[in-house]
Amino acid sequence: MASKNRRLANNPQTLHQQLLKLWKRGQSELCEVRNSEIHGRGVYAAQAIAGGEKIIEYVGELIDKKKSERRGVAQQAKSEQTGDAAVYIFTLNKTYDIDGDVPWNTARLINHSCEPNCEAWIQGRRIFIHALRDISPGEELTFDYAFDVEHYQDHPCLCGRPNCVGYIVAREQWDELKRRLSEITTL
Ligand SMILES: C[S@@+](CC[C@H](N)C(=O)[O-])C[C@H]1O[C@@H](n2cnc3c(N)ncnc32)[C@H](O)[C@@H]1O
Numbered sequence: 220m221a222s223k224n225r226r227l228a229n230n231p232q233t234l235h236q237q238l239l240k241l242w243k244r245g246q247s248e249l250c251e252v253r254n255s256e257i258h259g260r261g262v263y264a265a266q267a268i269a270g271g272e273k274i275i276e277y278v279g280e281l282i283d284k285k286k287s288e289r290r291g292v293a294q295q296a297k298s299e300q301t302g303d304a305a306v307y308i309f310t311l312n313k314t315y316d317i318d319g320d321v322p323w324n325t326a327r328l329i330n331h332s333c334e335p336n337c338e339a340w341i342q343g344r345r346i347f348i349h350a351l352r353d354i355s356p357g358e359e360l361t362f363d364y365a366f367d368v369e370h371y372q373d374h375p376c377l378c379g380r381p382n383c384v385g386y387i388v389a390r391e392q393w394d395e396l397k398r399r400l401s402e403i404t405t406l
């Protein structure tokens with residue numbers, strides 16, 4: 220098996236085909252990358268998308284929780300130094316995460332919104348972004364990053380939606396966020 224893998228890796232045409240296949244898995248004709256009004260670059264609908272439709276796969280490296288923890292800390296430290304975006308690690312299950320910090324993962328550029336039009340569906344060890352409702356061509360695609368309220372101050376939200384809670388926090392924790400924010404304003 221090892222020698223077969225070596226043969227495959229040493230065959231330039233096969234390697235090229237493998238890379239092309241990998242690259243294609245991270246693309247979709249339903250969406251494209253553009254500069255975003257929310258943050259940096261974002262992903263936009265390139266054509267009308269029906270509610271429930273599978274839009275694109277969130278591809279990356281399958282890593283265990285130990286590696287994920289180490290990479291998460293490193294990505295956070297790097298983003299604090301450079302001001303660049305961090306957080307490309309996606310929780311898959313109890314054992315594994317997907318590190319989507321690879322250039323062919325277009326879905327890594329999807330921004331968060333407090334009123335998202337997409338959500339991530341986990342299918343086995345793969346993650347797909349699906350439309351939550353009908354989406355018009357040119358609309359920015361967004362999903363709920365579902366960050367924990369514990370670190371809300373590190374993640375101000377600029378989604379611009381009327382119901383924006385001001386921070387990137389999981390919807391289920393909005394009540395707790397509001398409680399914490401009201402404590403600060405009543406001090
Ligand atoms: C995975 S990146 C998304 C792509 C990013 N716009 C870029 O150009 O690299 C995640 C980062 O984008 C930024 N971001 C995403 N959604 C945001 C939002 N609603 N408000 C503010 N910043 C956001 C945050 O810096 C976050 O850590």
Ligand SMILES: [Zn+2]
Binds near residue numbers: 332334379384386
């Ligand atoms: Zn928001």
